[in-house]
Amino acid sequence: xxxxxxxxxxxxxxxxxxxxxxxxxxxxxxxxxxxxxxxxxxxxxxxxxxxxxxxxxxxxxxxxxxxxxxxxxxxxxxxxxxxxxxxxxxxxxxxxxxxxxxxxxxxxxxxxxxxxxxxxxxxxxxxxxxxxxxxxxxxxxxxxxxxxxxxxxxxxxxxxxxxxxxxxxxxxxxxxxxxxxxxxxxxxxxxxxxxxxxxxxxxxxxxxxxxxxxxxxxxxxxxxxxxxxxxxxxxxxxxxxxxxxxxxxxxxxxxxxxxxxxxxxxxxxxxxxxxxxxxxxxxxxxxxxxxxxxxxxxxx
Amino acid sequence: xxxxxxxxxxxxxxxxxxxxxxxxxxxxxxxxxxxxxxxxxxxxxxxxxxxxxxxxxxxxxxxxxxxxxxxxxxxxxxxxxxxxxxxxxxxxxxxxxxxxxxxxxxxxxxxxxxxxxxxxxxxxxxxxxxxxxxxxxxxxxxxxxxxxxxxxxxxxxxxxxxxxxxxxxxxxxxxxxxxxxxxxxxxxxxxxxxxxxxxxxxxxxxxxxxxxxxxxxxxxxxxxxxxxxxxxxxxxxxxxxxxxxxxxxxxxxxxxxxxxxxxxxxxxxxxxxxxxxxxxxxxxxxxxxxxxxxxxxxxxxxxxxxxxxxxxxxxxxxxxxxxxxxxxxxxxxxxxxxxxxxxxxxx
Numbered sequence: 001x002x003x004x005x006x007x008x009x010x011x012x013x014x015x016x017x018x019x020x021x022x023x024x025x026x027x028x029x030x031x032x033x034x035x036x037x038x039x040x041x042x043x044x045x046x047x048x049x050x051x052x053x054x055x056x057x058x059x060x061x062x063x064x065x066x067x068x069x070x071x072x073x074x075x076x077x078x079x080x081x082x083x084x085x086x087x088x089x090x091x092x093x094x095x096x097x098x099x100x101x102x103x104x105x106x107x108x109x110x111x112x113x114x115x116x117x118x119x120x121x122x123x124x125x126x127x128x129x130x131x132x133x134x135x136x137x138x139x140x141x142x143x144x145x146x147x148x149x150x151x152x153x154x155x156x157x158x159x160x161x162x163x164x165x166x167x168x169x170x171x172x173x174x175x176x177x178x179x180x181x182x183x184x185x186x187x188x189x190x191x192x193x194x195x196x197x198x199x200x201x202x203x204x205x206x207x208x209x210x211x212x213x214x215x216x217x218x219x220x221x222x223x224x225x226x227x228x229x230x231x232x233x234x235x236x237x238x239x240x241x242x243x244x245x246x247x248x249x250x251x252x253x254x255x256x257x258x259x260x261x262x263x264x265x266x267x268x269x270x271x272x273x274x275x276x277x278x279x280x281x282x283x284x285x286x287x288x289x290x291x292x293x294x295x296x297x298x299x300x
Numbered sequence: 301x302x303x304x305x306x307x308x309x310x311x312x313x314x315x316x317x318x319x320x321x322x323x324x325x326x327x328x329x330x331x332x333x334x335x336x337x338x339x340x341x342x343x344x345x346x347x348x349x350x351x352x353x354x355x356x357x358x359x360x361x362x363x364x365x366x367x368x369x370x371x372x373x374x375x376x377x378x379x380x381x382x383x384x385x386x387x388x389x390x391x392x393x394x395x396x397x398x399x400x401x402x403x404x405x406x407x408x409x410x411x412x413x414x415x416x417x418x419x420x421x422x423x424x425x426x427x428x429x430x431x432x433x434x435x436x437x438x439x440x441x442x443x444x445x446x447x448x449x450x451x452x453x454x455x456x457x458x459x460x461x462x463x464x465x466x467x468x469x470x471x472x473x474x475x476x477x478x479x480x481x482x483x484x485x486x487x488x489x490x491x492x493x494x495x496x497x498x499x500x501x502x503x504x505x506x507x508x509x510x511x512x513x514x515x516x517x518x519x520x521x522x523x524x525x526x527x528x529x530x531x532x533x534x535x536x537x538x539x540x541x542x543x544x545x546x547x548x549x550x551x552x553x554x555x556x557x558x559x560x561x562x563x564x565x566x567x568x569x570x571x572x573x574x575x576x577x578x579x580x581x582x583x584x585x586x587x588x589x590x591x592x593x594x595x596x597x598x599x600x601x602x603x604x605x606x607x608x609x610x611x612x613x614x615x616x617x618x619x620x621x622x623x624x625x626x627x628x629x630x631x632x633x634x635x636x637x638x639x640x641x642x643x644x645x646x647x
């Protein structure tokens with residue numbers, strides 16, 4: 001229990017899963033910044049992405065394709081399918097409700113959890129499935145430290161994608177458009193920014209990064225339609241990070257990942273699932289705008 | 301979401317039922333409800349009892365979400381608290397139902413107030429998230445406190461006994477639970493003629509303005525949580541006595557979403573909303589089962605799709621009603637009667 005090697009190993013595992021959480025949280029933050037909608041269904045979108053990948057890769061496996069070809073074809077197809085899903089959600093569910101009271105929007109994303117979960121269970125059955133992992137499951141030893149190669153590579157990939165998207169967010173034209181829209185929708189529209197295009201784009205980015213996170217996460221647990229509910233725990237990352245801060249999400253993801261694995265190290269595996277929600281309650285009571293979030297001012 | 305409470309004179313504002321057709325319809329409905337057990341089969345009675353339990357829970361959610369504007373994703377878990385409180389009080393202390401039910405209501409409303417505490421600092425989205433967290437924490441406790449809650453295998457309890465009659469047949473349960481549901485609807489209807497209820501509505505419409513004109517927001521928000529949870533406690537208690545066996549998995553997030561779906565479909569912030577909503581969410585699975593019964597000859601495994609199809613349909617209903625008819629069936633209903641009332645001059 002108090003074996004230092006084991007403790008370090010668990011810490012590393014926690015930080016690795018933090019990388020994936022950062023990727024999931026990124027999607028929520030993107031949508032929230034651009035459209036001011038908190039997407040409760042992000043976990044479900046992530047689960048759908050993982051199922052898309054499962055379908056495409058199994059079709060390719062049934063043709064007897066080599067490994068590299070499977071990844072080369074099924075990953076772009078998955079991302080396209082997820083982007084389409086994001087566009088459809090944005091176009092048909094979010095767009096009609098834009099500019100209204102937040103209550104209907106929250107309700108729609110909550111309804112979406114149910115829709116996506118039910119649809120996934122009907123299409124792919126509720127049984128647990130194991131999609132082909134992107135990286136082989138090997139254990140490497142550094143000294144006497146065991147490191148799971150699958151988790152390591154997933155972590156590296158997640159962090160790279162996270163950084164690329166954050167840099168694009170700061171540097172690229174679309175990134176500037178998203179930030180302008182986030183600051184002031186009507187002014188951005190007056191300056192010639194295609195605001196509805198920005199909404200679409202942020203949903204697409206969120207769904208694609210979400211699907212990648214799903215692909216990375218599914219082999220580590222297993223893929224069931226309830227992965228969407230598991231994905232809800234990423235709310236803690238977003239809240240701790242401060243809802244609208246990308247750097248905040250990265251820091252918060254590592255903190256949550258580490259605290260989770262420490263909780264399962266010291267108290268037992270089942271405590272892992274409850275830690276994020278306890279953290280959420282504490283942050284909301286103590287520091288509602290999180291680590292790096294903008295403090296909201298209420299106006300009449 | 302409606303803003304304001306539009307009445308054209310004081311009489312209509314103070315009257316309990318609105319106008320005489322409403323009163324008449326209410327009495328007619330009560331007579332009909334008394335007759336139902338004598339003219340229908342056991343399964344239909346069972347469904348009516350279930351609707352009654354749901355109505356109680358959804359009336360509570362309506363107070364919290366519909367009237368006070370605090371969206372709760374933890375209502376299902378609070379119903380679970382009520383059900384477990386009843387089962388535990390019975391198995392540990394062997395209490396009778398007339399002590400047990402009020403005590404369960406009290407415990408649930410304490411839990412509700414506790415998880416409502418974050419609402420003192422935060423509102424809107426953050427509050428929804430904190431109720432979501434509360435829901436997961438409650439379910440976790442129910443699952444893992446094995447010595448008290450029986451863990452994943454749940455608890456079993458004995459039926460209620462009144463004057464030596466065991467409330468175990470469908471008819472008895474019906475006559476025990478349905479009157480309580482009617483009473484709780486009437487109580488909620490009356491609540492919104494009082495100072496407290498109006499404070500709730502003021503908080504929903506503009507909480508800062510409400511505070512400025514002298515509504516004690518802290519007190520009334522916590523009161524809304526307490527009342528909503530009390531209803532959940534009653535519903536949970538009756539749920540436990542109705543099924544006589546409870547599992548933690550029944551009260552997970554799905555149940556909270558189901559209640560929200562019922563509220564949105566029925567019509568939030570309207571007296572009849574929870575009634576329509578509860579009927580709707582109970583009837584839909586039956587309709588799906590019935591439809592799938594027809595399809596079974598084509599595909600024998602189709603029954604497995606019932607549960608996912610339910611959750612799919614509930615989600616679709618939330619979305620469709622939110623986009624096209626945000627005030628729910630209750631508003632269609634009142635529009636229909638307005639039309640009839642003004643015929644032949646209706647627009």
